[in-house]
Amino acid sequence: SQQGEEDPQALSIQEGENATMNCSYKTSINNLQWYRQNSGRGLVHLILIRSNEREKHSGRLRVTLDTSKKSSSLLITASRAADTASYFCAPSGYSTLTFGKGTMLLVSP
Amino acid sequence: NAGVTQTPKFQVLKTGQSMTLQCAQDMNHEYMSWYRQDPGMGLRLIHYSVGAGITDQGEVPNGYNVSRSTTEDFPLRLLSAAPSQTSVYFCASSPTLTGNYGYTFGSGTRLTVV
Numbered sequence: 643s644q645q646g647e648e649d650p651q652a653l654s655i656q657e658g659e660n661a662t663m664n665c666s667y668k669t670s671i672n673n674l675q676w677y678r679q680n681s682g683r684g685l686v687h688l689i690l691i692r693s694n695e696r697e698k699h700s701g702r703l704r705v706t707l708d709t710s711k712k713s714s715s716l717l718i719t720a721s722r723a724a725d726t727a728s729y730f731c732a733p734s735g736y737s738t739l740t741f742g743k744g745t746m747l748l749v750s751p
Numbered sequence: 752n753a754g755v756t757q758t759p760k761f762q763v764l765k766t767g768q769s770m771t772l773q774c775a776q777d778m779n780h781e782y783m784s785w786y787r788q789d790p791g792m793g794l795r796l797i798h799y800s801v802g803a804g805i806t807d808q809g810e811v812p813n814g815y816n817v818s819r820s821t822t823e824d825f826p827l828r829l830l831s832a833a834p835s836q837t838s839v840y841f842c843a844s845s846p847t848l849t850g851n852y853g854y855t856f857g858s859g860t861r862l863t864v865v
Contacts (some may be wrong), residue, residue: 675853680863684755684841685794687853730793734850738784738809741794 644669645740646714646731650659654748661721663745665714674707674714675732675739685730685741686715721749753777757842757857765833766863772827772860774842780855782845783825787811787838788859792843799850800825832864 655661665674665681673692675740677685691698691707691714714733720727728744729739765849774785784799788808800819814836816828823845829836832835839861843854 663855673850675850677854682839684856684858685843685854687855689768690851690853722836736849738796738848739850739854740788740796740810743791743793 643667644671644733644735645742647742648731648745650686650745651656652748653744653745654750655682655721655751657721657749659689659721659725659747661718661725661747663716663729663731663747665716665732667712667714667731667749669712669735671733671735672743673734674705675734676690676705676716677730677732677741678716679728679730681727685707688729702748718747721747723749723751725749746750753841755844755855755857757840757860759860760858762863764829764862765802766832766834769802769818770829770832772829772840772842772862773775773824774827774857775823776825776842776844777823778855779822780846781822781845783819783865784809784843784854785815785827786841786843787836788841789838797840799848802812804860813815829862834860834864837864838862850859861864 732739785797786794798817
């Protein structure tokens, strides 16, 4: 199974600003997923982008995928304090998902 | 409410004790799995199942046992608890193993072994 590596490890911004997180992986994938984890809670699935897609939107979320560079990015526009959480990418082939250490996002009012 | 239910939410064990962490889902998902999350380590896969009667090991299976007698339930057994098993445990389910669908996670069990 593949594992993604999120960057940066931590990100601190003000409400209203955009937040960008990156994910790199090493092997070919079928799709890539992003998850959010609020402190002490289970992971919540945000968005899935397939290997033949380059960009996908869901509300204030925009995900890009560059399979030639084996990288993905998650953009959260107009961040809110409620977006404070850890964010994980999960590249997927045809096996179980593995998760890296995530990006911890802090959005200050 | 549809989803993944984990019990208990908190547990303190003494070294050497055994216990079972419960996980149940009502979405008719074939795939279920257990992860543990430790500070600075991300989530690590313990065991997983692709259907009733079928289980397999993940990255860190030692000290844990699983079985899957029904589609709905996937309990995780700690055979003889050790302080190294102090962690937060998450159960997840999905329609299939392949990652073509998002995983649904439970709210976790916080386990402390003293």
